[in-house]
Amino acid sequence: MNHHVRLARRPVGKLTTTDLELVEVPVPEPGPGEVLIRNTWLSIDPSIRIRLAETTPDGYLPPLRPGDELSGLALGRVIESRSPDFAVGDLVSHTLGYREYALVGTRVQTIGGYGAPARIDAGELPPQWFLGPLGSAGLTAYVGLFEILAVAPGDTLWVSSAAGAVGALAAQLAHIRGATVIGSVGSPAKVAFLRDELGIPAFDYRDGALPESLAALAPGGIDAYFDNVGGDHLTAALDALRPAGRIALCGAVSGYDGAAPAGPPNLFTMVSKGLRMRGFRAGSFTHLEEPMRREVAGYLADGRLAYRESVFHGIAEAPAALVALLSGATVGKTLCRLAS
């Protein structure tokens, strides 16, 4: 039998595991052009929370309805193939996560342009890295830093949610490339992780006023802001940015799990200081996946880049993994391991 995770009911405020349900269904049979995949690793990403609301932002994927299966990036082995593109045994990344067996078909599903079914040659590397630093998290960090912000040596960069999958990579990549980086996180343990394991000065945004905490680590202001949070973090960045500063809008997790905050009241600083802000999704930059992988794999190999995972085990844990991620209880990349 196959198990998958469905939306049981729309969450009211913060997501709880009772908003999701595990359903047992038969393992599907591949039709012509289709492959059956045994998922081995599920990527647990905060952005799925956007689709659990009544409506989604313009340009985003449609909302899920109660009864719909969740989807998300995943990695698995082909166990049956009726497609010329994939053979039994292939390791494949795709978007049909939150289930044990996935039927990947001729109609390609992506998440904002990312995650089209692709064979992965992991070699000696841990395969789940292709959901993390060598996959969507790596590409998101790389694009945000180097395509959107054009971070260069001499820049002072603030990365929010800096102990998360994307944030921890972005903070380190910018640091390796010569920028001065500061991070914000949501707990003292994460401050210690950033400072002691990654070598990045960080502050806990729950600990005092954001503008003062930021100013303590960046007394001269910042040149660039990598935003994973939105809300009061974005407001603080607009105030702290120096003239001609840049903002990359990657995510806005402060607004996912409950009421979305109002927009920043100080947006006029964009005029007064000549600021730039650009939103992006990794799926628009898949042509950069190869250069990103070369660079990031090199830093992982030579030990300059530290990579942390929070791993849950078994499909029954996937709802708890998502709830934990959204509540800030995980560090680094959050994954759910289903099989080896």
Added chain:
Amino acid sequence: MNHHVRLARRPVGKLTTTDLELVEVPVPEPGPGEVLIRNTWLSIDPSIRIRLAETTPDGYLPPLRPGDELSGLALGRVIESRSPDFAVGDLVSHTLGYREYALVGTRVQTIGGYGAPARIDAGELPPQWFLGPLGSAGLTAYVGLFEILAVAPGDTLWVSSAAGAVGALAAQLAHIRGATVIGSVGSPAKVAFLRDELGIPAFDYRDGALPESLAALAPGGIDAYFDNVGGDHLTAALDALRPAGRIALCGAVSGYDGAAPAGPPNLFTMVSKGLRMRGFRAGSFTHLEEPMRREVAGYLADGRLAYRESVFHGIAEAPAALVALLSGATVGKTLCRLAS
């Protein structure tokens, strides 16, 4: 005697003429390096309203205090010179408006980098054009369109406050360069001005819901938005922009004359649609003044560009001119004429 306009008291809500006062003072004597200028034309700009509040946005000029003289772009004749740079009779643009006689000194004052004292050779052209289409309004429109938005043929552009000094120029310049342009304005008379005199389809934002009015003129959405208004206009633009759309933040007049509106609640569309937003001030782009003047002067000469002025007469009318401008009662460039 000299007369100048001072802030009498901080406006509460909308500016009224009683918040300003006209003061009679002696005509100043130029010291070494200084020139005495008889102002002939005052530029009346909405942005001075920002400085009448208790605080100003980070990066902006400081607030004026009650008793302080207003300042603003102006044009005048040198009547006494103790500077090697200017001779009696020179026509000079500078930033010491809102007064009849200005003492331009060695300490150069600018407004966001714009308006350093400069000799103007108006030739046969109306001199006040150098406060309008060949001056700050022209440069602001030109920079916003071609540097910030990179408007090109095929783009659908929305310009807000499109009957204003900057908006009417921006709408026409983009139209001449081959873009599809729609404008929004604040009265039926301004809709008629746009449509009948400038050939630009327009709607009255007070007439029905903004998203529907916009969709009626741009059913397929927009590629670029030239924002002079902020608030609900910016929110509507974020919803109407197509993927990879661009926003130029030029001004936010909806927030000047009273309480500033909250930021847009739908800023996450910047992520979902990969949008770019950039604020700017003309003073950072003075190197483009010459190419702007060549292009705009050509369009004015061959009649492709229509230019409308709302002219008030005499320094005593300057407060009323500013109040009229902020309340939306003027069309095109608002000026106060002091002398010929």
